[in-house]
Amino acid sequence: MPYLSSEEKNNLIADLIDLAQVDGNVSMPEMTYLIWVAQKLGITQEELMHLAKGNRPTYRSTTAAQRVDQFHKMLNLLFVDGKVDAAELEFCKTLAHQLGLDRAKVDTFVAEIEANPTKMLELDTLKAGFNVS
Numbered sequence: 001m002p003y004l005s006s007e008e009k010n011n012l013i014a015d016l017i018d019l020a021q022v023d024g025n026v027s028m029p030e031m032t033y034l035i036w037v038a039q040k041l042g043i044t045q046e047e048l049m050h051l052a053k054g055n056r057p058t059y060r061s062t063t064a065a066q067r068v069d070q071f072h073k074m075l076n077l078l079f080v081d082g083k084v085d086a087a088e089l090e091f092c093k094t095l096a097h098q099l100g101l102d103r104a105k106v107d108t109f110v111a112e113i114e115a116n117p118t119k120m121l122e123l124d125t126l127k128a129g130f131n132v133s
Contacts, residue, residue, distance in 0.1 A: 004066065009041040012070050014051050015095050019074055022091040027081040033121060065100045065132040071106070072123045075113065084117040105129055
């Protein structure tokens with residue numbers, strides 16, 4: 001992932017935490033994924049816990065490629081507990097819209113997941129769909 005500011009990293013993790021909590025249960029696979037992403041971003045366990053307690057950063061100034069990458073991470077989180085929950089999918093779509101991603105394209109990708117909830121979308125597929133590199 002290209003360079004991200006501390007604020008961008010915190011935004012990404014905060015969104016992933018919110019998404020994991022949508023169905024009322026943060027499963028062990030979801031927690032493991034959150035910890036893994038936080039470690040990859042250089043976010044400490046203390047910072048992760050701070051964000052998990054609802055201390056959210058202000059919102060976003062990222063490139064299109066970074067927003068697509070964030071959307072991809074959100075979509076990945078949907079699959080880590082073995083089930084794609086409708087509420088999580090809807091929340092993911094809402095976050096993608098808030099990120100400023102093209103609504104029609106987001107809706108198309110979400111529809112693909114709804115049609116085949118066992119198949120994760122590849123990052124390259126998303127990048128091609130959003131015309132970013």
